[in-house]
Amino acid sequence: xxxxILFWLLVWQVAxxxxxxxxxxxxxxxxxxxxxxxxxxxxxxxxxxxxxxxIGLGFLxxxxxxxxxxxxxxxxxxxDTLLRPLMLLVRSTPVASFIILALVxxxxxxxxxxxSFLMVLPVIYSGxxxxxxxxxxxxxxxxxxxxxxxxxxMRAIYLPALRPFLLSSCELALGMxxxxxxxxxxxxxxxxxxxxxxxxxxxxxxxxxxxxxTLVIILLSGLFGKLIIQGLKxxxxxxxxxxxxx
Amino acid sequence: xRDIVLNEVTKAYGEQTVLREFTARFKAGEVSALLGPSGAxxxxxxxxxLGLERPDAGxxxxxxxRCSCVFQEDRLCxxxxxxxxxxxVLPHAQWPRVxxxxxxxxxxxxxxxxxxxxxxxxxxxxxxxxRAVEAQGELxxxxxxxxGLDEENREKAVEYVKRGRGGRTLLLxxxxxxxxxxxxAKSMYVPPGEKVWGGGEETRGEVDNNSERSSx
Numbered sequence: 343x344x345x346x347i348l349f350w351l352l353v354w355q356v357a358x359x360x361x362x363x364x365x366x367x368x369x370x371x372x373x374x375x376x377x378x379x380x381x382x383x384x385x386x387x388x389x390x391x392x393x394x395x396x397i398g399l400g401f402l403x404x405x406x407x408x409x410x411x412x413x414x415x416x417x418x419x420x421x422d423t424l425l426r427p428l429m430l431l432v433r434s435t436p437v438a439s440f441i442i443l444a445l446v447x448x449x450x451x452x453x454x455x456x457x458s459f460l461m462v463l464p465v466i467y468s469g470x471x472x473x474x475x476x477x478x479x480x481x482x483x484x485x486x487x488x489x490x491x492x493x494x495x496m497r498a499i500y501l502p503a504l505r506p507f508l509l510s511s512c513e514l515a516l517g518m519x520x521x522x523x524x525x526x527x528x529x530x531x532x533x534x535x536x537x538x539x540x541x542x543x544x545x546x547x548x549x550x551x552x553x554x555x556t557l558v559i560i561l562l563s564g565l566f567g568k569l570i571i572q573g574l575k576x577x578x579x580x581x582x583x584x585x586x587x588x
Numbered sequence: 589x590r591d592i593v594l595n596e597v598t599k600a601y602g603e604q605t606v607l608r609e610f611t612a613r614f615k616a617g618e619v620s621a622l623l624g625p626s627g628a629x630x631x632x633x634x635x636x637x638l639g640l641e642r643p644d645a646g647x648x649x650x651x652x653x654r655c656s657c658v659f660q661e662d663r664l665c666x667x668x669x670x671x672x673x674x675x676x677v678l679p680h681a682q683w684p685r686v687x688x689x690x691x692x693x694x695x696x697x698x699x700x701x702x703x704x705x706x707x708x709x710x711x712x713x714x715x716x717x718x719r720a721v722e723a724q725g726e727l728x729x730x731x732x733x734x735x736g737l738d739e740e741n742r743e744k745a746v747e748y749v750k751r752g753r754g755g756r757t758l759l760l761x762x763x764x765x766x767x768x769x770x771x772x773a774k775s776m777y778v779p780p781g782e783k784v785w786g787g788g789e790e791t792r793g794e795v796d797n798n799s800e801r802s803s804x
Contacts, residue, residue: 426594484663487638487655488723497664498676504774 368550376440376550377557385534390558393454393536397523400458401516407459408466409508415467416474425467433464437522452552454537457526458519465518470510473504497500499583511575512568520563590650590727592637592757597646599632601788606632609646612776614759617683619710621760621768624778630761631660633778634702634729636761656723658733662712668707670695670734673704674719682722688720694741709736717745723750731761746770 343532351370358369368376417421437457444456481499484490490498527537536555541551599607607629614620614637622630635641664673669722672688674711690700704712711733712725713736720728730749736744749758750771760773768775 480659480661480663481665483640484657484659487640487657488719489654490677494676498668498672502665502667 347435365547365549368553372550373553373557376548377524377554380551380558382556385539388534389536389539390562392532392534393524393527394562394566396452396454396532396535397458397519400523401519401566401570403450403455404515404519405466405512409461409470412470413464413468413475415471426566429464429467432460433468437461437525438529441526444526445530450532453530453532454523458523461518461522462515465511465515466508469507470504470515473507474500476507477503497582501578503543505578505582508578509571509574512571516567516570517563520559520566524559530541589653589755589757591616592650592727592759593648593650594633594636594643595647597633597636597643597648598703599636599641602682605672607636607676608737611646614757615774616753617755619753619758619760619771619773621762621771621775621777622764623762623768623775628778630778631731633733634759634761637727638729639757650736653727655727655729656720656725658713658716658720658731660731662704664704664707664712664715667703669701669703670707670715671700672709673715673723673724677719677723679724685722686718689722689748689752690715691716693744705771710738710741712740713737714745717749721749724737725756727757727759729759729761732763734762748759 354370358367358372361367364372367526406531411421411425415425427536440460441453441457444453448456469523482495485495485499522539524549527535528541529537531538536559540552540555540559543555545551590653590793591626594610595611596611597607598605598609606627610629610633612633622633624630632641634657636643638655638657639651664670665676670674670690671686674690675683678686687697687700695711695714699707699711704715707715710749714732717730717733720730728749733749734745737745746767758771758773760768760771762768765775
């Protein structure tokens, strides 16, 4: 993996040397230099903090709502019938349409939260729905015969079934939340966010900065994702009671 | 505690009638055994008695009590330990008894703490037995509960069930007539797909209609 990254960095370096125009393709070294000078400014950390908070909040809200709504859908067929077309609609609508609509509906400060929430919700919903439906029917029958209570059933039967589905849908939703969240910031331009910096880098043709911000988004998305996945894995392990049902 | 009475119960899965007008009485507090070849409908009878299926015709009475069961399959939660699988069906106050029960059936402390997915077939069977015997209830159903156990463990398990049953009604489903004899069970042969009238002459006309689970 490390060797592959090194190879592509070399390709990038060679390509930028061949082109010879930083405005068109800055070299990796120029991007690193830009990043180094950016991190020394307070506004960098402010933008990172703002975007992280807003996009992260949107993800977490989408996660919570997706799990909750899918649980209700599995439990009550009427909720399932009502939510199915709604989730399909949210999933199929282009993110740009939502961004424009959201600019009308909500304050641009919360735009990335709203967009991130909308992108995450249907993905988590369908993952949770499939996971809960995948619960072992024979174990559920056993639980019914033995009168196993709701929470014990959740922890011993539903949660282990849900875990792989929820983790894979989270991984998918994490990437989507960052991509759509930053896109929303670029269009809505809330003050002091990564999206605003990215937009400014574009209009002032500061290509090394543009590349550096892109690198920052990739790193943030990766780190945030790792944190969430590890947190979920730990929570699932503790909750599923591997060792004790209570 | 009341007798469990099945009165002319018929059950079909799709086109296939598994049970046709089956009538039987399982006496309260006693051991009844259902014998017969595979596919005769013995497990269907157990599922009807446990309330997991509804009859297409006929009535079942006296079965609306708390039950415990060893299914044909082990039905253990793979991620839970042997001990936790039993604890899952018990109130907290009964948990200390679980380790002792598992030890009686040959489990070491380490084995009791192994996740069910890492237990051998015989160990899984014994965990399912402990779970059924330790659980509270008035009716205990054992569906081929001793299959896959070696002679020594089988004897231990039979003794454990005899001791642990208390005054519960026990419905034993087995291929093996010797197993029914060991428990001193009143046996009934279930031939495949035919009308069966078991449990003695007194069965007819004594169905308790106050708490019946019927096809309607």
